Amino acid sequence: MAVQTPSVQPTASTAVTTRPAPRRRSRTRLTAIRFARNRTALFGLLMLILLFLMAYVAPLLYKWSYTDLDFNAFQQPPSASHWFGTDQTGSDLFAMTARGMQKSLVIGLLTGVICTVLAAAVGASAGYFGGWTDRGLMWIVDLLLVMPNFLIIAVLSPLFQGTTWLVFVVLLAAFSWMITGRVVRSMTLTLKDREFVKAAKYMGVPAPVIIFRHILPSMASMLIIDGTIQVGTAIIGETSLSYFGFGVQAPDVSLGTVIATGTPAAPSFPWLFYFPAGCLVLICLSIAFIGDGLRDALDPNSSRAKARKNRKSQEGPTS
Amino acid sequence: MLRRFVNYLALVIIAASLTYALAAISLNPRANFEGRNPKPSAASVTATLNEYNLNPDTPLLVRFGHWAGGVAHGDLGRTVTGGQVNDEFGRRVGVSTRLLLISTLLGSIGGVMVGAWGAIRQYRASDRISTLASFGVLAMPVFVIAVTLKLWAIDLNDAVGHKVIEYTGEYDPGLSGTGEILLSRLQHLLLPSLTLIVIQIALYSRYQRSSMLDVLGSDFLRTARAKGLSRKAALMKHGLRTAVLPVVPLLVYNVVLLFTGATFTEKIFGWHGMGEWLVNSISTNDVNATAAVGLFTAVVVLIAGLLSDLLYAALDPRVRMS
Numbered sequence: 013m014a015v016q017t018p019s020v021q022p023t024a025s026t027a028v029t030t031r032p033a034p035r036r037r038s039r040t041r042l043t044a045i046r047f048a049r050n051r052t053a054l055f056g057l058l059m060l061i062l063l064f065l066m067a068y069v070a071p072l073l074y075k076w077s078y079t080d081l082d083f084n085a086f087q088q089p090p091s092a093s094h095w096f097g098t099d100q101t102g103s104d105l106f107a108m109t110a111r112g113m114q115k116s117l118v119i120g121l122l123t124g125v126i127c128t129v130l131a132a133a134v135g136a137s138a139g140y141f142g143g144w145t146d147r148g149l150m151w152i153v154d155l156l157l158v159m160p161n162f163l164i165i166a167v168l169s170p171l172f173q174g175t176t177w178l179v180f181v182v183l184l185a186a187f188s189w190m191i192t193g194r195v196v197r198s199m200t201l202t203l204k205d206r207e208f209v210k211a212a213k214y215m216g217v218p219a220p221v222i223i224f225r226h227i228l229p230s231m232a233s234m235l236i237i238d239g240t241i242q243v244g245t246a247i248i249g250e251t252s253l254s255y256f257g258f259g260v261q262a263p264d265v266s267l268g269t270v271i272a273t274g275t276p277a278a279p280s281f282p283w284l285f286y287f288p289a290g291c292l293v294l295i296c297l298s299i300a301f302i303g304d305g306l307r308d309a310l311d312p313n314s315s316r317a318k319a320r321k322n323r324k325s326q327e328g329p330t331s
Numbered sequence: 332m333l334r335r336f337v338n339y340l341a342l343v344i345i346a347a348s349l350t351y352a353l354a355a356i357s358l359n360p361r362a363n364f365e366g367r368n369p370k371p372s373a374a375s376v377t378a379t380l381n382e383y384n385l386n387p388d389t390p391l392l393v394r395f396g397h398w399a400g401g402v403a404h405g406d407l408g409r410t411v412t413g414g415q416v417n418d419e420f421g422r423r424v425g426v427s428t429r430l431l432l433i434s435t436l437l438g439s440i441g442g443v444m445v446g447a448w449g450a451i452r453q454y455r456a457s458d459r460i461s462t463l464a465s466f467g468v469l470a471m472p473v474f475v476i477a478v479t480l481k482l483w484a485i486d487l488n489d490a491v492g493h494k495v496i497e498y499t500g501e502y503d504p505g506l507s508g509t510g511e512i513l514l515s516r517l518q519h520l521l522l523p524s525l526t527l528i529v530i531q532i533a534l535y536s537r538y539q540r541s542s543m544l545d546v547l548g549s550d551f552l553r554t555a556r557a558k559g560l561s562r563k564a565a566l567m568k569h570g571l572r573t574a575v576l577p578v579v580p581l582l583v584y585n586v587v588l589l590f591t592g593a594t595f596t597e598k599i600f601g602w603h604g605m606g607e608w609l610v611n612s613i614s615t616n617d618v619n620a621t622a623a624v625g626l627f628t629a630v631v632v633l634i635a636g637l638l639s640d641l642l643y644a645a646l647d648p649r650v651r652m653s
């Protein structure tokens with residue numbers, strides 16, 4: 013007898029509401045939805061978008077460029093013509109700040125990406141292959157950790173004076189990936205013995221493919237979060253170098269150089285310091301909010317990202 | 332333990348040597364003499380550079396051998412101005428220590444307390460405010476905080492009428508008498524310490540808060556309360572003691588690394604410590620001084636690593652057992 017007999021029709025008294033099949037959501041979409049539930053994170057994202065627009069679009073619509081000198085306005089406070097005021101040589105502060113922000117944003121984002129990629133590649137290789145590969149790579153990691161990175165980048169920067177400022181991306185990334193690399197290595201060691209990795213290995217999948225297809229996606233959340241933190245750190249690092257004159261050199265401007273020239277005159281002309289410093293703080297703050305939101309979105313146990321109806325009441329602390 | 336120490340030592344030696352090589356290749360001490368007026372002859376410049384082991388024309392290995400030999404005997408060489416690096420070193424370590432002693436102590440304790448308090452009062456107003464404030468402070472680079480505090484101090488001084496808060500240098504050299512000098516030192520110490528304390532509290536409280544949150548839901552804490560301990564006693568004796576453990580390595584590393592890391596604070600407030608020396612030695616193309624700072628930093632990282640292992644083992648009985 014076929015099992016597929018027409019089932020007993022539910023009577024009104026035994027009616028069971030059939031739930032609709034659950035919607036299938038991809039992981040990315042789920043993360044995005046959980047991210048959107050966090051107001052602070054959305055605010056950070058909005059702020060970052062506005063800052064990007066200010067850095068790249070505003071100079072196109074603005075009257076002054078960062079190289080222009082207005083000889084009628086030395087050290088003027090903000091006005092309708094010069095939105096952020098001018099400095100001692102007549103350069104417009106808004107244009108210089110916007111140009112500096114372009115650098116900070118690009119250097120920060122690129123360094124974050126390169127750092128994460130490098131840490132993932134080195135850490136996963138060291139963890140997966142083990143043996144001498146592991147020892148050698150970790151020895152290099154320790155060596156780079158011991159080296160004074162600020163000193164080395166500062167010493168090397170005059171050598172790169174003529175070339176593009178993108179060289180700092182490489183330098184900053186080279187000294188920031190080590191700790192993440194170590195963490196990736198430990199996580200790879202735990203993942204190496206999981207069944208799905210072993211199954212892939214015994215099926216004959218080559219090692220690099222295993223790393224990219226199985227191991228790295230399992231720690232994607234940690235890598236993303238770390239990447240956002242690295243972006244903030246890189247921006248502050250580049251600004252610090254430029255503040256001391258080791259990073260971006262004249263005539264090109266960076267937020268660090270603008271703040272450095274503004275600092276001595278700041279007691280009498282406060283806008284020269286507060287505006288570029290404020291923009292820097294806003295960039296870092298928005299990245300911090302986004303990073304925090306991402307962490308909550310990717311953490312399955314976080315209560316902030318749950319839909320309102322799924323949130324259980326908060327258990328108070330031990331009292 | 333001994334093997335780890337030897338490994339660290341090897342790394343320190345390699346890192347210091349690489350730093351010397353890097354400094355020797357890219358810095359040009361000759362530039363110091365070229366700006367002088369009247370211009371010294373090339374021969375005398377070369378002779379001076381040779382005496383200080385700074386001549387870029389001698390092969391790198393020869394210079395390095397000379398420097399390494401000196402370091403093995405405890406002599407770090409000569410600076411571009413002719414002084415001994417050792418003297419400068421000793422002076423600056425003293426200055427940095429005076430700057431950092433109080434601020435690291437207060438910053439660490441304050442950070443742990445603020446973090447634990449935030450965890451206990453999770454999501455209430457005080458926690459939200461301290462979280463937001465930490466975010467704000469951590470988003471600001473050190474020099475922004477330092478210069479902002481300096482500008483506020485100037486405004487305060489102008490409002491009050493005379494200099495209440497000093498912000499340049501370590502103390503007023505025009506004063507005499509130990510009481511006055513001590514007061515002056517404290518006045519000058521206020522702002523730089525405040526900068527460092529604020530940043531440290533913001534950093535440590537974030538980690539301490541999340542660590543404390545993990546501990547607050549644990550069984551042993553509930554047991555302590557069930558056994559009759561007051562809430563405060565249970566939290567302090569059992570909760571905080573356990574929650575502090577993950578934060579200890581972070582504390583130790585940051586405190587020890589502040590020696591060369593307080594560069595901005597020292598430069599902005601005019602303290603002639605190790606951090607400022609780092610920047611100055613690079614700007615003045617002083618190879619020996621740069622290498623000395625590099626060596627110091629590497630040694631400091633080694634000390635930080637060993638100290639954090641020791642402290643962690645002292646605080647966590649589970650580590651001692653294994």
